[in-house]
Amino acid sequence: MLKMYDSLSGELKTIDESKVRIYTCGPTVYNYIHIGNARPLILSDLIVRFLEFKDIKYKYLLNITDIDDKIIDKAIAEGVSEIDIAKKYSEAFLKDLEDLNIKLPTKVIPISSKLLEIIDFIEVLIDKKHAYEVDGNVYFDISSLANKYGELSKQKKEELNIGARVEEDKNKKNPDDFVLWKKTDKGKKWLAKWSYGRPGWHTECALLIDNFFTKTLDIHIGGIDLKFPHHENERIQYIAKNNKEVAWVWAHNGHLSINNEKMSKSLGNTILVKDFIKKYGANVLRFMYLNSNYRQPLNINQQTIDQAIDWNTKVLNLLKTANWKIAINEITLNNETPIDDNFDSYKYITKFKEFMNNNLNTPMIITLLDEMAKNINKQFKNKVLDRTLDKFNAILSTLGFKYELPKIDKKTQAKLKEWLESVANKDFENADNLRDVLKEGGII
Template sequence: MKLYDSLTTKLKEIDVPKVCIYACGPTVYDYIHIGNARPLILTDLIIRYLEHREIKYKYLLNITDIDDKIINKSQEGNVSEEDYATKYTNAFLEDLDNLNIKSPTAIIPISSKINEILSFIDSLIKKDFAYEADGNVYFDISKWESKYGMLSKQNLDHLNNGERIEVDENKRNPQDFILWKKTTTGKKWLSKWSLGRPGWHTECALLIDDFFKAPIDIHVGGIDLKFPHHENERIQYMAKNSREISNVWLHNGHLSIDNVKMSKSLNNTIKVKDYVKDYGSNSLRYIFLNSNYKQPLNITQEAIDQSIEWVSKVETLLKTINWSTTIGEFILTNQTPIDDDFNSYKYVTKFRAILKNDLNTPMAITLVDEMCKNINKQMKTKMIDLTYSKLKYILDILGFKFDIKKLTIEEIEKVRQWKEFISNKDFESADKLREELKQENII
């Protein structure tokens, strides 16, 4: 598989017997929004592709359950930080399930790794890449000036003090960032430096170091995290281990709502739970997959309507084949799909090549459309070849989930009765029964 690496800005080949993947999870102070879902669905696609190719993988997702936002929100609600974080962690896991996202190999809340973080920070101090000041510990950027900024293409000279960087008199350099924060508010842990809690940028570097014990193959995340989070994460890992943290940095593009960048500060986010409730998870997945993952994506009502129409088209096709073959109206054959010149379509081979080329999902959607047209053409002959089973297979790898029922004897009889009403031109009875079948998710 070739993937675009944000660090080198080149396509890189991933060809290892076991693929190690890390994705940045949420800070659990609120429900996740659809922007948070984009890298998760991107990673899910990679996992599904690897499973399809029978390639082993380890996939780690973190949970940030220590954060100032969690402290502030929990205090506002007069609940403990643990209870507050648990509530939104559970909500996040429910969103993953509703989005039909496969479970990672591990999901680790950072609060369970405090001892490991302390050891990680201590090793950076001993290597003279970090320093303590008034109970806080900072990473010393001056020791890594030649490497820092490479991922985000930032020049240290252009980072204005106080503009992108938090001003802190304890820092030796304005760009230095905190690894351990001395604090008197919220949950804190005892370290040799102070009572405090870890800095956000350290947790991902530590988790990768601790869980994989070696550099990973793919690091997934939104482009908004490239600087400063991923930049600071990368430099810490390099300082401790003298090697790159990841072979490929896979960054997805920004999300906008009606041409305005989606942001909690602008109050224009759409929560995943609300989107799924209103439009379904297949709709959101289609919107993401119908665009190149690297590109910014504008969510409009027109785009949502288009996605709903596409999902409905595919679902209706699958249901029609399902009930039609069940009552014997259509026959499924084991014939290989061929064109007019008797050449095999080789849909799965094409699909595999499409995903191998930097996850070209818009082309994959086009292939699905082509397959649907082929099946619709076959429906006129009432003989359906293996295009149907290959279509279901490809839809599953793409992560779409359609509720196609295995019909009971009673339901089969109801479908037969509906077709009989139509045959007898009893359209009033047919329409009434059709509505029942639609309500029962049969047609």
């Protein structure tokens, strides 16, 4: 059974695998996503792929925030409509998911499609005395659930001091209350009984979870930077409406930094996903995330990038070698028994499941893959392959790695055989020429 660390309780919790309900906070579509945004998405993809590997059913919801002041500001700056901005960057986001080899969730919902539901949700909170309206704005009254607010971020109400960090709003009963509905005359707005306005950011996730799932979430995923105030405010609204917890497990991934500095526009060190993939490839980013525990902070620098490149190169070369050796019958396939008792190849999948079930211990799985690679290379020398290669590929796929291997036609097979014959006959000039041709074609 899958066990994951819950940020709320501080404990490892066992996930009920009868049918797993997952929610991940998606992007605000006013720009391209950066590699920090990709970390919770890759975490979600890892969980989904593992559930599929174990043949466990799931429902996975991802939101897209396509109503936001940042979208309005971008539209004004570019002289286009908010709809155009949201459409452009929503499509770019979905393209990034594809390029990252991330499986599409069960449902991706843009919040603009749920405005009537949001308004109804807010009305319920007002009716239950958890929210109030002043001059067309609606606020959540955190004093209505003072014993609950702050539990997720481990902060006491008197220590929050939110009002000192935000623009003063005299409409609030308490400085720590937050907006559910914002009265505005700027940008796109909708008519509610209180005013023309827009929903607050914290409300959309609470509404979508309440609207899409009939039961409490099993896993709520997001970056540690969202724990407060976003997840805290999202959680309190859901509890206020339903009198129960949002999620069994709150899974927060660690901070990302670049060369020991927080990634930010002001520092000019923001790396967009599309730019990273173009330069290094999606497998490199995925390795960097999986080579450390998802909860740990991660510092990306040229050394970690080079390590990821080297690892992926070794894996790809191994798969290429297996591909061409099998194609020309250089290797005999033996799927019945392990070739070498020292490697216990039949236990690899068992170990993989154990590591994954233990709070997604992917660094140990990387080590396991390295052990399997050594076994496969040894089998190359013996010219017999057992099922280790199949299991190696199955684990890579479940981790979300994707390697493109060339198809080897008869003409290429002939070149491979000629190359090997030239080496055996010590015709090194011809062997080198053929090797260069095969390497250029991505065969070896």
